[in-house]
Amino acid sequence: MSNDRSYQAKEFNLSGLNGISDRTLEMHFKLYEGYVKETNKLTEKISEFLADGKVDQDEVPAYSELTRRLGFEYNGMVLHEYYFGNMKQQGSGDPGKASNFVKAAETSFGSYDIWKADFVGIGKMRGVGWAICYENPTNGRLSNHWITLHETGNVAGFNPVLVMDVWEHAFLLDYKPAERPKYIEAFFSNIDWDACEKRLQKGTTARSSAAK
């Protein structure tokens, strides 16, 4: 059931990426739409429990289970939007040396190359999840994190700047399971660094308005 509180799947025009096929993207968009639908469905079901203004004792097990699932579906929806949103056709590989991202990486890690070694290292970790570079909005510092599934490891209140899906569905039509490093290389060649700069800018704006 859809209402004015429900989410709509966003559209991303990414065909023709380097090393990530259109077939993979089409399948991936469908999976993403599934997260949007499930987020809406769970929200609706939970609201039915709340319709009488309370959670009855006999409703607690079902209510709890749906609420636990909501974290998985919600993060699945949002992280895919960040992921698709930080790629583009003819991406630029590495960011410009004068970019705010490179400056933030130098301040936080010593150099962009060290930042990248950490981010790629996380992306190669065994398991099902994501590599995410976050900005701490209070001080502008970057840190890289491993997220298990979609919901375990996200840092509350931090600003996702670069988000990389490393679930096998992100690359299995193009590479073997053991070839994740090749997918990561392809992902880097498609990064939309302008999108990452805009995300960083959001953190900078939040800091400057908090300082006033």
Ligand SMILES: [Fe+2]
């Ligand atoms: Fe995915």
